[in-house]
Amino acid sequence: MKNKTYLKASFREISQSKGRFIAITLIIFLGTFLFVGVKATGPILNHSASAYVDGHQLADLQVTSTMGLTDEDIALAEKSDAQVESAYQFYAAVNSDEVVQVNSYNNDHTLNQLLIKEGHLPKNKDEILLDTEAKNYGYQLGDTYTFDQTENLSQESYTIVGFADSPMYISVAERGYANIGSGVVSYFAYIPEDTFTMDVKSILYFSFDDVQSLETYSDAYEEKMDNHQETIEALFADRPQTRLAEIKAEAMEDITPAQDELTDNQTKLDDAQEQLDAAKEQLATQKEALSQLPQAQQAALTTEVTAGEAELTQQQETLDAQQEQLDDAQQTINDNLADLDALEEPTYLYNQRKDNPGFQEYGGLSDRIAAIANVFPVFFFFIAALITFTTLSRMVEENRKEIGTLKALGYGKAEISIKYLIYALLSSAIGILSGAILGTELLPRLIYFLSSDRYLLDGIRVYYVWSPIILAASAFLIAALGACLFVLIKELREKPAQLLQVRAPKPGKRIFLERITPLWSRLSFNQKVSFRNIFRYKSRMVMAIIGIAGCTGLMVAGVGLKDSLGSVTSKQFGPITDYQAVVTLTDSKEATLKKAEAALGKDTGVTDTLAVNSENIEIRPENQGKQSLTLMVPADNDTFTDYVHLTSLEGNALSLNDNGAVLTMKYAELYDINVGDSLTFYTSDQESFTVKISGIAENYLGNSLYLSQETYEAITDSDFTPNTLLLKSDTMNQKQEENLSTALLETDSVKNTTFLSTQINTQNESMGNLDSIVLILVVLSGALAFVVLYNLTNINVSERIRELSTIKVLGFYNKEVTMYIVRENIVFTLFGILAGYAVGYFLTDFILMQASMENMVFPLVINWPAYALAGGMTILFTVIVMFVTHVKLTRVNMIDALKSNE
Template sequence: MKNKTYLKASLREIAYSKGRFIAIILIILLGTMLFVGIKAAGPILNSSASRYVDSHELSDLQVVSTGGLTEDDLAAAKKVKDANVEPGYQFFYADPDKNEVVQVFSYDPQQKQNQLVVTEGRLPKTDNEVILDTKAKDNGYKIGDTYKINDADQLKEASYKIVGFANSPIFISTGERGLSNVGNGQVDYFAYIPKEQFKSEVYGIFYLTFEQTKDLETYDSDYEDKVKEKSEQLETLFADRPQERLAEIQSEAQEKLNPEKTKVADGLAELEQAETQLSQQTAFASQLPVEQRAQLVAAQEQLAENRQQLTEAQSKIEEQEQSLADMKEPSYSFHQRSDNPGFQEYGDLSERIAAIANVFPVFFFFIAALITFTTMTRMVEENRREIGTLKALGYSKFEISKKYFIYALSAAAIGILLGSVIGTEALPRIIFALSSERYNFDQVHIYYLPRPIIQASIAFVLASLGSALLVLMKDLREKPAQLLQPKAPKPGKRIFLEYIKPLWARLSFNQKVSYRNLLRYKSRMVMAIIGISGCAGLMVAGVGLKDSLSSVTAKQFGPIIDYQGIVTLSDDADNPADRQAVETVFDQEGQVTASLPSFNEAIEIRQSGQGTQQLTMMVPQSSKDFADYVHLRNREEKTVRLDDHGAAITEKVAELFDLKEGDSLTIYDSEQQPIKLKISHIVENYLGNFLYMSKDYYQTITDDSYQPNAFFLQTKSMSEKQENQLSEELLTSEKVVNTSFVSQQIQTQEDSMANLDAIVLIFVVLSGLLAFVVLYNLTNINVSERIRELSTIKVLGFFDKEVTMYIFRENVIFTLLGIVVGYGVGIVLTAFILRQASMENVIFPLVIHWTAYVISGGLTIVFTLIVMAVTHVKLKHINMIDALKSNE
């Protein structure tokens, strides 16, 4: 009966202090929701992507070759264990009339890999039908329209009927379709045409999937390692194929030339006989009639014309034979899923979320747990008399503690349960919804991650139950008589302001009381400032993250990169005449204001214990002119010039490989040949990894002659249409394989950073909610601790506004101090998060605009005013009789 009555009393405590109970639940809920939700967001987004690509059988690897793929290549690919290989056709087509570039694939209904996701219409059923990329609808295409591809070398027909639109798992991005070697270099959309329409004798692409990757998440390291292993096996199997394929192409072409060569040789032999006979007849021409002499002259002219034609044909054949002899080996490329347009960008989003989740939610979580600890501690202290009474009545320590166990565990359980469910169900969906317009994924797959839920449960149970236990252990050691007596108030002390007499004398009585109370209850002041500064800091960090992530392009392009484009030359453009032809295009278009030849090459750095790092080596023709295109400087803002004593390397690579100025480094070029060099400068850089060196130093360390293969371009301000036009003209010259504009890099980077807007919005909103709950809770604790004091001054004749100001002055000081400290916390927290979120090829600069401080400080002040308005109503209804209950 006793236990039943006490249980009712325990439940009644929840009803009596429902404001505090709800506040504890809300704090735990918010902390758990952000911690669990953000921790789960990255894995859930990755899992959703994995389910999408797996359900549509996205290939693990794609093999393409500049020389086409033969049955021998197919046999080599099938030697990889557990490999499913499906050959197909593809080519790029540039429509000159519509200024469109399309990637044309072969459609085979029997093909299992890379299944199209029809968004409108249907798949092709007959040879004269085509299904287009959903993105093609933006170009005005409709179902039922006639679609034309005038490429007689590739397709049997030129006109096809559009029967549908679709997405492909190869292109998960809604806007990006990759690069091409025709048109302006950018693919606008794709098209699938029945394979029977393709005329090519060789395949254009192989798709491969592996049995060993079936059950692996596509963004997991296990999957990446397995695919990398298979890719290396393929590369080994295809190691000799470039040389063999070159021999095949040369042999096939020579076989086609031989009949022509024989025909010309026979023609020349016959011609020589005819010329011999004609010369014999000409010897007696003077004895012939006029008509016959005229016929001899005509025959001579005809033979001369025939000889010229045969000689030209012979020269042409010789040129073709020379071209065959000079032909370079075709290259074989092995593309993983991460090489598909948009695929790695989506994976980077998840990695950034995971990096942020290791810092921001944990700090948020710490503030929530701290306030929960404070609230529960105060609750137990308020019940000292009740504890003393129960102890005097003979209740055991365990029986007395049960009430607080129930209270703490109930609040923690409800908060953790709701926070885990809302966090897992809502936050990943919100992030997915706000970023899904950039990707073709149809839905997010939600599942619960046990680890963050368990971590949150342990932390908040310790914060709520542990705080109650700590105070109970102390109070239960005391005797009932001591517990029944209220704690004596802290003695008044002179504060340092009192020693500044001119200032102290000018303060009102109420102001003096407020300042004394601030320093009298130091623990309360510290807790209030910690709670407010933590929340203000979280809001600064939330907005600061957006500012910092968005500033990468502003820090990189302009201050460092000061060119507008890079033109990459083809392999056979290896002489000054070819480069002059490209420069002629620059002059014709009139948009290029300056250009600088350079040798650019992708290189690798390898080091034990550190993954292989790829970077771009740039060797400008003129180091002096290069300073106008790339402003090299170190972290001390000192300008760096390329010299003949070493190379300059960007700071992220130096950090990854622990490199310092003066160190030696071995790099591997595109042919995997080692090159040893010295690091003379480490330069500032935010996007990408680069190695710069002078032409003379390059020739010294490689013993090779310098041969530019690219141009840096500085241009007038150009529209996208003008950039495309310049790219198209350069590709038409057949000396250029690609033109990359900085504007495209900027847009890609900004789009990538825009994916994190959802995260930032969630952080700011939840930090604001936590700030409001913290302020409300701390103010309630302050009022409940001083209820007798407030009742007493009310009895003494203080008006309601004066009583409120008694508390309000302290809260204003707490708030202002908390905001100032919070600014510092926000800066430190932002810097730490950015360091955790940095990637192998990106450094995020610490940039926090004034808006972050205004939003943080402004919201905190607004929340303080709202809380004080609610507190004012509460203080107006204080029962002054409480003052008479005081034994003080």
């Protein structure tokens, strides 16, 4: 009976302090909700994308060749331990701003299964299926789709029978690049394989059994796929040379008979010329003999000789024309032979899933969320746990009298403790369970929903990530139970008589402000009391300022993250990268460069160009994986300063000279490279060169190594040959950029034109994906700030209820009693906001360091609205709490409060 009654009393404690119980539960809920939800969002997003592409059998690896793939390539691929499928593929320009990637469709293929959105797959040779993105260009089911050039297809017109998504493209906007039209693929199309007339296949797809159970974005998958790629590369290592020999042999099969026929024709022509020359000599002899004949005979034979001369002249003209034709044919053959000699080995390209359009952007979103989850929720969690510990420890301290009474009645220490442990366990259990469930179920779905318009996935697949749940549950249980046990152990050591006595209030002391007489003398009595109380209860002051500063700092960090992540482009493009486009040439010949420059000169929007040598290189730090970066060598060092503003981390201008190279800051930081160190890099031909680092440059996107032309020629022992043009232009709209790209591609001297506006838009959209999570962080931080303020104020009032009742009995008005408490809160809030600004600044900086990637550095930028929002919301919450406190204090029964000790 005793235990049953005591158990009822334990639950009565909850009903009598609903505000405190709800506050504790809410704090634990918010901490668990954010911590578990954000920590689970990255893995869940990655899992959803992985499940989507796995469900549609996306190939793990793609192999393409600049000269196509023959039966020998396919046979070689089938020697690997992978499922292999081959397909035809080419690009067609419908118009200047509409480029289609045309793929072959085969019913026997199982990889890269299309997700039909409307209609059906093509069944007949005259049917075509289009990307759902093609609807934006006005195409509908039943329309006729026509190709202007059909050298790769057996017919030019097709009926649109379906629209679909492909697992190769998870981004709505990206479809990759092409070397025709605008250079950007607009959408894809699928046509039955037997419609293609191409001699060789275009692409090989590989699927490996040992990675089917792995997540696409996991380290284990990437590691295995890197190994598989190395194996396939080794398998095809000799194919470039062999393929070049095959092409030359095939070409010679056509050239040799033509050359032989030309030689035969030349021999016949030479014989005819000899016969004609003999006829000419015979005619000349006849003409000379004619002059010796009598006049009468000459007249008779002259007509015959003249006719012979005319006939011989006509024959000579015919032979000359035939000789000219033979010379042209020989020149053509010679040109073909020259082209054949100049023909370079084909390049075999290897692309994993992560190289498909949109995959890096989506993975980057998950990585950035994971980086934020490693810091922001942990700090949030720490503040919540700290307030939970404080609240529960104060609750136990308030019940000293009840503990003393129970102890005097013979209750044991364990029995007394049960009540408070039940209180802590129940509030913790409700907060942890609801936070873990709602955090897992809601946050990932909400973040996916807010960014789903950018991706083509078929939904999100939520599962419970147990490690953050277990961590959150453990931490909050330790905070809640630990607070209770900590105070209970201390209180239960005392005797019942001591516990039944009211603990003496802390004595008042002179404070520092009292020594500043001009200020102190101008304060009112109530203000003086408030300041004395603030410093009288230092632990309460410290805890309040820490709680408010933490919540304010979280809000500053939330908005600051948005500012910093969104400022990457503004820090990179303009202050550092100051050109508008990169024109990649087909080769490094001078004639190609001149041709491209001539085409650019015709565009009035282009203001200047600079030739550079740009190539991808690798560095291979000791005991670390190889890393790629861009080597850039300008034709003119002085002009280059107008295109790329190289600045040291100290803000000093850097220039290219003969002293060494300039390296961008991220790799210098990652691999501890300093000015004066030597760096070894490897070219695509696996040649290694070593250069001294003369400067470390500020940079936020990508990684580059800059060399002067003189340094490049000295360390490589080769001539400088530009293969790229950097382009400065007036502001261009999308149509103007597409027109310029098309004009350049039509010169056959340009491989691709990349406009920085596209990169800027892509980067901004990528950062825009984080807007949703930043909004969630700010809202939850605000909610925590409100609960913390309310809870700390509630504790303050509960601990000092007799003091407040006393001053009320002494004649203080309700508003004065409220201000007795609120005035302290205002001071705590102001100091907490100022401290929170500093906390937010350093917290943002720390998160950005964690979120930075090998090819991207986030600058620390926090604009004034971040501080205004955080401070304003904290002040607003203080006002709301002040109003709630005022209402509560007006309802206090003074007599009961003053008699509570009896």
